[in-house]
Amino acid sequence: xxxxxxxxxxxxxxxFLQMMRDVRMRxxxxxxxxxMLLLFGYAVSTDVKSINMAYIDEDKTELSRExxxxxxxxxYFINYAGIKSPLEAGLQMDSGKIEVFLHIENGFExxxxxxxxxxxxxxxxxxxxxxxxxIVSYVNTITQAFSYNFFRQRVMLxxxxxxxxxxxxxxxxxxxxxxxxxxxxxxxxxxxxxxxFLPVIQGLIICLxxxxxxxxxxxxxxxxxxxxxxxxxxxxxxxxIAGKTIPFALVSFIDIILITALIVxxxxxxxxxxxxxxxxxxxxxxxxxxxxxxxxxxxxxxxxQAILTMFFFLLPSIMFSGFIFPVSSMxxxxxxxxxxxxxxxxxxxxxxxxxxxxxxxxxxxxxxALAVIGSVLFYVSARRFGKSLE
Amino acid sequence: xxxVEVANLTKIYGKFKAVDNISxxxxxxxxFGFLGPNGAxxxxxxxxxxxxxxPTSGSGHAGGFDxxxxxxxIKSNIGYMSQKFSLYDDLSVIENLEFFGNIYGIRNNELNKxxxxxxxxxxxxxxxxxxxxxxxxxxxxxxxxxxxxxxxxSILFLDEPTSGVDPIMRRNFWELIYRFSSEGKTIFVTTxxxxxxxxxxxxxxxxxxxxxxxxxxxxxxxxxxxxxYTLKVKDFIHAxxxxxxxxxxxxxxIFGNDIHILCKSDMKNPENIIKDILIKNxxxxxxxxxxxxxxxxxxxxxxxxxxxxxxx
Numbered sequence: 158x159x160x161x162x163x164x165x166x167x168x169x170x171x172x173f174l175q176m177m178r179d180v181r182m183r184x185x186x187x188x189x190x191x192x193m194l195l196l197f198g199y200a201v202s203t204d205v206k207s208i209n210m211a212y213i214d215e216d217k218t219e220l221s222r223e224x225x226x227x228x229x230x231x232x233y234f235i236n237y238a239g240i241k242s243p244l245e246a247g248l249q250m251d252s253g254k255i256e257v258f259l260h261i262e263n264g265f266e267x268x269x270x271x272x273x274x275x276x277x278x279x280x281x282x283x284x285x286x287x288x289x290x291x292i293v294s295y296v297n298t299i300t301q302a303f304s305y306n307f308f309r310q311r312v313m314l315x316x317x318x319x320x321x322x323x324x325x326x327x328x329x330x331x332x333x334x335x336x337x338x339x340x341x342x343x344x345x346x347x348x349x350x351x352x353x354f355l356p357v358i359q360g361l362i363i364c365l366x367x368x369x370x371x372x373x374x375x376x377x378x379x380x381x382x383x384x385x386x387x388x389x390x391x392x393x394x395x396x397x398i399a400g401k402t403i404p405f406a407l408v409s410f411i412d413i414i415l416i417t418a419l420i421v422x423x424x425x426x427x428x429x430x431x432x433x434x435x436x437x438x439x440x441x442x443x444x445x446x447x448x449x450x451x452x453x454x455x456x457x458x459x460x461x462q463a464i465l466t467m468f469f470f471l472l473p474s475i476m477f478s479g480f481i482f483p484v485s486s487m488x489x490x491x492x493x494x495x496x497x498x499x500x501x502x503x504x505x506x507x508x509x510x511x512x513x514x515x516x517x518x519x520x521x522x523x524x525x526a527l528a529v530i531g532s533v534l535f536y537v538s539a540r541r542f543g544k545s546l547e
Numbered sequence: 548x549x550x551v552e553v554a555n556l557t558k559i560y561g562k563f564k565a566v567d568n569i570s571x572x573x574x575x576x577x578x579f580g581f582l583g584p585n586g587a588x589x590x591x592x593x594x595x596x597x598x599x600x601x602p603t604s605g606s607g608h609a610g611g612f613d614x615x616x617x618x619x620x621i622k623s624n625i626g627y628m629s630q631k632f633s634l635y636d637d638l639s640v641i642e643n644l645e646f647f648g649n650i651y652g653i654r655n656n657e658l659n660k661x662x663x664x665x666x667x668x669x670x671x672x673x674x675x676x677x678x679x680x681x682x683x684x685x686x687x688x689x690x691x692x693x694x695x696x697x698x699x700x701s702i703l704f705l706d707e708p709t710s711g712v713d714p715i716m717r718r719n720f721w722e723l724i725y726r727f728s729s730e731g732k733t734i735f736v737t738t739x740x741x742x743x744x745x746x747x748x749x750x751x752x753x754x755x756x757x758x759x760x761x762x763x764x765x766x767x768x769x770x771x772x773x774x775x776y777t778l779k780v781k782d783f784i785h786a787x788x789x790x791x792x793x794x795x796x797x798x799x800x801i802f803g804n805d806i807h808i809l810c811k812s813d814m815k816n817p818e819n820i821i822k823d824i825l826i827k828n829x830x831x832x833x834x835x836x837x838x839x840x841x842x843x844x845x846x847x848x849x850x851x852x853x854x855x856x857x858x859x
Contacts, residue, residue, distance in 0.1 A: 163652075163654065164649060164650055164652065166649075167645070167646055167649030167650060168649075168650075170646075171635070171638065171646045173634070173639050174637075174638060174642060175638065178637050179637065361790070377844070379633065381633070381635075381636070382629055382630075382631030382632075382633050383633045383634070383635060385629045385631075385633055386627065386633035386647070387627060387650065387702075388599055389597050389599060389622060389625065389627040390647075390650045390651055391597075391619050391622040391623045391650075391651065391652070392621060392650045393619075396843070399850075507811070546599070547594075547599055547600050547601075
């Protein structure tokens with residue numbers, strides 16, 4: 158056992174030397190995570206805000222202005238001025254300059270006060286369906302609140318008229334109370350998409366790094382022929398696998414700590430869970446990713462092939478992980494893919510640790526799934542790798 | 548006891564027979580050459596001897612260790628130098644040696660001693676911290692050999708060891724090999740270069756997975772059943788066209804300004820026959836001389852006669 162360990166340390170030393178000397182490698186190790194964090198931290202946001210809205214008020218009454226004011230003062234809609242006709246509005250929506258168009262007809266207030274129904278036309282750009290459905294809900298909330306308040310005022314007025322016309326000693330009619338909905342968002346109160354995306358970035362980065370580093374370093378040795386030199390030595394395939402995977406796992410761990418620190422202290426993403434549990438889960442996850450790297454190295458002859466194959470695996474893994482699109486809203490066939498996708502389980506664990514503050518007690522099924530998938534992947538890849546040395 | 552011995556060694560990949568029932572024995576300290584075209588089975592045989600690949604059938608031992616069951620012991624006992632030199636370009640000389648020493652289980656003082664010996668043999672001197680990528684090819688070659696003997700193996704496998712190296716470096720390299728041989732190391736060399744094969748004590752001619760002959764270089768040349776003649780004539784290219792079309796000639800090739808002709812040894816009076824044909828075709832000033840066959844002649848006739856199991 159002592160001999161075995163010292164052989165692996167020689168490997169680890171060599172891999173670190175080679176990693177640190179390669180300029181491109183240094184870029185990937187440190188620049189790539191930072192760029193991804195900046196992108197998702199600042200540039201990408203799925204929060205539905207800054208909605209450009211144009212309106213045409215043909216009524217120009219107190220009530221119509223009040224309705225419009227509810228939109229423009231909500232903080233979500235931005236007034237896009239200068240639209241003179243519905244046709245122009247249509248053109249601006251086509252070119253993406255506005256997303257919402259509000260059209261109030263002449264006679265709006267008159268109709269309402271006289272007891273008829275007044276309609277208001279709202280056009281919404283449905284191209285981005287997720288965004289549009291959120292806009293629809295904003296609009297519904299605002300118009301319903303507006304209607305409700307209006308009716309409430311009318312009822313109060315009517316009631317005071319009834320009460321003041323009452324005989325002395327009679328019962329006063331009370332104003333009916335309503336159901337007040339008190340909303341509280343657990344775990345991510347600001348509904349900030351940054352909090353939703355950034356913790357997962359850490360998982361994606363170690364996934365990318367371990368797969369890429371493991372597969373490329375092995376393929377490079379195959380390209381230069383140095384792997385023949387290793388194959389004829391008394392080193393066992395297990396020692397070789399350990400030597401080729403441990404260095405990159407270590408680097409990934411360092412990256413995890415750095416990125417988590419950045420996310421928590423710079424981007425102010427909450428971290429409510431246990432850091433030790435995060436490390437353990439990361440370690441189990443890395444078993445899966447380094448196995449994939451090993452596997453890729455057995456099917457690639459050149460380093461370019463290795464990178465392309467890696468993306469072939471990586472893209473579906475990310476799509477079917479719940480990173481951007483929730484797994485539960487996917488069709489059953491897609492959910493099957495997610496079921497065997499280690500990234501999915503790690504994403505759930507990360508979000509659980511960062512945002513919900515839960516630990517092993519809740520997340521043990523995820524951790525178990527990771528362990529099982531990791532073991533299978535490792536066994537298959539290690540066998541293939543051993544054969545490839547012959 | 549032989550240093551290396553194989554009997555009826557066969558390796559089949561799917562439907563393809565890479566190595567077909569070969570047998571040979573090599574003495575301790577012998578320089579043994581594998582000569583043969585690409586795809587002949589040289590690399591596969593070596594892989595089996597190094598304990599990397601399992602034979603399909605047959606048996607053998609290397610350094611006393613069975614090639615089927617004691618592969619790890621074999622690996623600790625053999626050194627291998629590959630054609631590509633197998634050095635890490637992005638590590639220094641000493642980092643390379645430390646790494647290789649490490650995977651052979653040599654540590655600390657012992658490792659330092661051996662590394663110093665290799666550095667001296669390879670004449671690297673002060674360059675031990677230089678990146679391998681910056682070294683000239685002659686030094687890389689010696690360094691690669693040094694890496695192969697770091698753990699003091701009793702058997703060395705050299706795969707095309709001097710490809711791409713100039714004649715002077717090659718000569719220096721072979722001096723090292725002779726030194727190892729006299730120290731009792733058994734050395735296997737695979738090569739395409741005929742002049743390199745001349746350095747070997749014995750050569751095995753391997754073609755299409757089978758051994759055509761095993762003998763010393765002079766033995767192979769002497770037992771060749773062909774005679775070799777050199778022909779000097781003006782307009783030799785035109786003469787070549789005529790001669791290579793003759794049925795009685797086994798092989799003709801252009802050597803510089805001369806033509807080399809191979810004829811079966813039992814052919815009567817080939818010089819006159821050839822001269823007559825050329826004169827009939829209007830050539831003059833013809834000189835034909837019998838010369839000693841070269842290893843290339845041996846190689847070429849063996850490759851052509853691969854359908855016949857015995858050609859010597």
